[in-house]
Amino acid sequence: MLILTLNCRSFSVQYQLFDWGQNRTLASGNVERIVIGDTFLIHKVPGKEPRQLDADCADHTQALQFVLDTLTDAKDGVLPDVASIRAIGHRVVHGGERFTRSVLIDDDVVAAIKETANLAPLHNTPNLAGIRAAQELLPDLPQVAIFDTAFHQTMPEKAYIYPLPYDWYKQHGIRRYGFHGQSHLHAARRGAALAGVPLERCNLVTVHTGNGVSLCALKNGVSVDTSMGLTPLEGVMMGTRCGDIDAGIVPFMINEAGISATDMDLFLNQKSGLAGIVGRRVSRRTVVDEAVVGDARCQLALDMESYRLRKYIGAYIAVIGKPDAIVFTYGEGWEDWPVRGMALKGMEQFGIEVDLKRDEEALRGEREMLISADSSKVKVFALPSGEEMMLNEDVAAIMGWPVREAGAA
Incomplete structure (x- = not known):
């Protein structure tokens, strides 16, 4: 399987x-x-050193063929042939209001993903290219679409409707959708288990970290609010995205500096956030190192990230009441993200106390960690991302295979 x-x-x-x-x-x-050109593949097999392989891939079909060739390669592969693969799962960022769960892909689903591409053109368009590539190269395999937005469809209207003309919502789908659904679901399940509270009775704040950052408020185990909105641009400050800003800045800069709508989108998504403050795209490790030696803008960027994160955590505690836990989930590069400890510092009035030694140990990643102090009234956990396992679990469920508790330690 x-x-x-x-x-x-x-x-x-x-x-x-x-x-x-x-x-x-x-x-x-x-x-x-x-x-772009100069395409390369980093291939990882547990117990072996990662391998870098080179090839020219002009599109996603050629890229997927590159992956399949590598998986079945006599030297670097792990399969005798692609016939061993039983199903394919595709992460799809935006499902609009139609998709509240993962689905088996057919022509109608492909059409719906294409229709919602206007809500997430930078994401759904390549997601769809991957689906079409897999349909071309592996036409007999069942394929499943797993939507980032599906997990947040439990939000009430008061949380997802924007204070804009209501017709915009009805006619154009302008509303809060939220993203990183698989990550927040995994964090919720593991957070509830680690806190010793049944998920259906558990109140949590979950934080997905990485270049894109989002938070989720969970009441009795379901999403009731999340920081990202119609697009992944809203919310806290991120690696290259601005997060929440005064919407009036957009028309002001268009008129003041003659910036086009297309360029404005590029500024907000690719040239803002940490990169905008520091003045270049760099890793958080570089920002931390340069802040330590006195770079004022690097220090400002870290202070801004942690401040905005703290504001959201406080707001979500107001929404759900006393949380059973706060859960941070991370992918690769979490060791370069010390903002977590900075954000939770000084939150004792909320019953949150971080153990600095545990927090430092957790920066190494790779395992679930309690990072709150024993005296903390609210437990705080840091754990590896479970997005991949959530994708696998949904595929297995739709295929009718036995489903275990995903992400169980």
């Missing part, structure tokens, strides 16, 4: 081959610089 999951972006494809029956990852990796 082998599952191939794909996360297709504009110029990259992230993949994982998972053995559901044996509960283990056989291989994973990334294809980078698709379309």
Whole structure:
């Protein structure tokens, strides 16, 4: 029961081959610089050194073929042939209001994903390219779409309707959708288990971290609010995204500086956030190192990130009441993100106390950690991202395979 999951972006494809029956990852990796040129693949097999392979991939179909060739390669592969793969799972960022759960892909689903591409053109368009590539290369395999937005469809109207003309919502779908659904679901399940509270009675604040950052408020185990909105641009400050700003800044700068709508979108999504404050795209580790030696703008960027994160945590506590836990989930690079400890510092009035030694140990990543002090009234956990496992679980459920508790430690 082998599952191939794909996360297709504009110029990259992230993949994982998972053995559901044996509960283990056989291989994973990334294809980078698709379309751009000088394409390369980083292939990882547990217990072996990662391998970098080079090829020219002009589109997502060629990139997926590169992945399949690597998985079945006599030297670097883990499969005798692609016939061993039983199903494919696709991460799809935006499902609009139609999709409240993962679905088996057919022509109607493909059409619906295409229709919602206007809500997330930078994401749904390459997601759809990956689906079409898999349909072309592996036409006989069942394929499943797993939507980032589905988890947040439990939000009440008061949380997802914007204070804009109501017709905009009815005619154009302008509302809060939220993202990182698989990550927040995994964090909620594990947070409830670690806190010793049944999920259906558990109140949580979950925080997905990385270049994109989002928070979710969960009441009795379901999403009641989340920081990202119609697009992944809203919310806290991120690596290159601005997060919440005065909407009046957009028309002001269009008129003041002659910036086009297209360029404004680029500024807000790719040249703001940490990169905007520091003045260049750099890793958080570089920002931290330069802040330590006195770079004022790097220090400002860290202070801004932690301040805005603290504001959201406080707001969500006001929404859900006393949380059973706050859960931070991270992917690669979490060791470069010390903002977590900075954000929680000084929150003792909310019953939140961080153990600095535990927090420092957790920065190494790779395992679930309690980072709050024993005296803290609210438990705080840091744990690895479970997005891939959530994708696998949904594929297995739709295939009718036995489903275990995903992410169980």
